[in-house]
Amino acid sequence: MQLLKSFEQSIAILLFLDRIQSTDYIKAEFIGQQLGYSVSSTKKVISELTNAKMVRSISGPKGGIILNVDIKDISLYDILIATExxxxxxxxxxxxxxxxxxxxxxxxxxxxxxxxxxxxxxxxMDHLKDISIKNLTQ
Structure with a gap:
């Protein structure tokens, strides 16, 4: 078994968004730059997270993403299903x-x-359901 890079990147993006606690939408380019990911892979992961309703995204000059749910409510299983x-x-x-x-x-x-x-x-998979993203920071 080998997890895709998007699994790891999803966790990093969600933790980043939680850490900065912004009420403004954050650009994919800024997130990618801060985390050391390419813009294209960051946008791909953001698309997966948006489809899974973990983040909200808006297109356009004032667009970007913002957390849609508290990271304590997102499990590693949720990330796995969204990215794999x-x-x-x-x-x-x-x-x-x-x-x-x-x-x-x-x-x-x-x-x-x-x-x-x-x-x-x-x-x-059952074990992953018990581990929230927030648990990783404690």
Whole structure:
């Protein structure tokens, strides 16, 4: 499993917005500059956060973004869902034929392996639901 950079950048952007406590909309360019991210990747992440309703954005000369919810109400799970593809925990593969003797044995191993990985993935996701972005600063 490897998380995309947008997961990390989302957390940084949300923490940045919370830290500055601005009631004014903040430009993507300013956020990117302050955090050391390119403007294009900052705008991509802001789009994901906007779609997830974590920030509000306005286009135009006076536009920018502002927090839409308190970061204590945003979990790492929320960020993961907003930034990662739907297939993040997709378990779709086949073991090499003949690896485990008969076809029956191979199907049994594949089924048990997939079941174990699904349980682990579910446990991981449930744990992320319990960690708010605000918890990271305490």
């Amino acid at each position: 593809s739907k297939s993040f925990f997709s378990i779709d593969y086949c073991l090499p034929k003949g690896s485990f003797g008969s076809e029956h044995d191979q199907r049994l191993v594949e089924t048990n392996l997939k079941k174990s990985l699904r349980v682990s993935a579910t446990s991981f």
